[in-house]
Amino acid sequence: MKIQQAATNLTSQHQLREEHIREESLHLWVGEQRPLFADEAMPPATPLDDSTLVELSAQAKARAQAIHRPPSATAEPVDEPAGKEDPKLRTMRLILEALTGKKIELARFSAHDPAQTPATLNRGNNGDENGPAGQGWGMEYDYFAGYHEEETMRFNATGVIRTADAREINFELELILAREFSESTSISLRAGDARLVDPLVINFDGKAIELTEMKFDFDLAANGHQEKIPFVGPGQGFLFLDRNNDGVVNNGLELFGPASGNGFNELRQLDEDGNGWLDENDPLFAKLQAWMKDKNGNDYFLNLATQKIGAILLAPAATPFAMKDGGNALVGQLRESSIFVKENGTVGAIHEIDLAV
Structure with missing residues (x-):
C-alpha cells in the first residue's frame, strides 16, 4: 500500500478519579440508659392531623420525662496516680489508642443528682426480671475508611485515506479502557452497656x-x-x-x-x-x-x-x-x-x- 493523501483526526480522553473517605466516632456515657448524642438525629417529623394527636395522662407524662431526662453530670480529666488507674478505663484507653494510633485522655463523670439515677437506669418495670444489671457505663467506637479509584481512557480515530492505486478508505475506530478499584476498612467496638x-x-x-x-x-x-x-x-x-x-x-x-x-x-x-x-x-x-x-x-x-x-x-x-x-x-x-x-x-x-x- 502506498499512501498518496490522508486526512485523519485522532482524539483521546483520560479521566482518573480518586476518593478517600474517613469517618470516626466515639461515644462514652455513664448510666445504663444510652443517651441520644448530638450527632444522631431522629427522622424528621411530619405534621400530624388531629386524628393522630395523643394527649398523655399525667402519669404517662411523668413516666416519659423520667425516662428521657439524662442525669446531670460534669466531666474532668482522669488524673490517677501511676498504677491506680481504673482497670476498666485503662483497658478501654489502651484499645482506643491501639485502634486510632493517638494518645487518648479519658474523662471522669460525676452525677449532680444521684436521686434521679435509679429512674434513668431502670430497664423495666420488674427490675432484674427484664435482664441482668448493667455495668453503669458504655462505650461505642466506630471507624470507617474507604478508598475508591476509577480510571477511563477513550481513544477515537477517524479519517479518509487515498492510496496510489486510487482507493479511498474511510475509517472510524474507538477504543475504551476502564478499570475500577474499591477497598474499605471498618472497625466497630462496644464495651460496657453499649x-x-x-x-x-x-x-x-x-x-x-x-x-x-x-x-x-x-x-x-x-x-x-x-x-x-x-x-x-x-x-x-x-x-x-x-x-x-x-x-x-x-x-x-x-x-x-x-x-x-x-x-x-x-x-x-x-x-x-x-x-x-x-x-x-x-x-x-x-x-x-x-x-x-x-x-x-x-x-x-x-x-x-x-x-x-x-x-x-x-x-x-x-x-x-x-x-x-x-x-x-x-x-x-x-x-x-x-x-x-x-x-x-x-x-x-x-x-x-x-x-x-
Whole structure:
C-alpha cells in the first residue's frame, strides 16, 4: 500500500478519579440508659392531623420525662496516680489508642443528682426480671475508611485515506479502557452497656423463628451508615412504628430495640394506661405495623390491628438461643420472647433478637 493523501483526526480522553473517605466516632456515657448524642438525629417529623394527636395522662407524662431526662453530670480529666488507674478505663484507653494510633485522655463523670439515677437506669418495670444489671457505663467506637479509584481512557480515530492505486478508505475506530478499584476498612467496638442491635420480631405463622442467609442494606444503628443485616423468614416481620408518617422504614429508630438495646422496654413506653399490655387502650397501638419482605426482597407492611391482633404482653421471658447458619456462623441471638393475642383468642409469639451485623 502506498499512501498518496490522508486526512485523519485522532482524539483521546483520560479521566482518573480518586476518593478517600474517613469517618470516626466515639461515644462514652455513664448510666445504663444510652443517651441520644448530638450527632444522631431522629427522622424528621411530619405534621400530624388531629386524628393522630395523643394527649398523655399525667402519669404517662411523668413516666416519659423520667425516662428521657439524662442525669446531670460534669466531666474532668482522669488524673490517677501511676498504677491506680481504673482497670476498666485503662483497658478501654489502651484499645482506643491501639485502634486510632493517638494518645487518648479519658474523662471522669460525676452525677449532680444521684436521686434521679435509679429512674434513668431502670430497664423495666420488674427490675432484674427484664435482664441482668448493667455495668453503669458504655462505650461505642466506630471507624470507617474507604478508598475508591476509577480510571477511563477513550481513544477515537477517524479519517479518509487515498492510496496510489486510487482507493479511498474511510475509517472510524474507538477504543475504551476502564478499570475500577474499591477497598474499605471498618472497625466497630462496644464495651460496657453499649447498644445492642436487637429489633423486635413478630411471628404471624407460628413456625420457628428464622433469619435469612441473604442480607440487606439498612441503617440499623441510625448513624447514616448502611449495614448488611439478615431478615426474618416468611410470615415474620420486624415490629415497626412509622414515627414520621412517610410510609417507609427510615432506620433503626423506627424499630423497637436498636436505639436502646431493649426492645420490650421501648415498647413498654407506649403502654399509657400501665396495665402491662399494649392494646386498644393505648392510642399508638393502632399505628403498629410489621415490616416484611416478599420472596423477591420487596418491602411490604401489615398493620397489626388489620391482622386482628388485639394485645401484646409486655412482660417477656428470657429465651436464649443462638441462631447460626449452615457454616455454624452466628447470625443472631434470640434473647427474650412474649406473646400477642388475636381477637379470635389465638396466641402468637413476639421475640427480641440481637442481630449479628
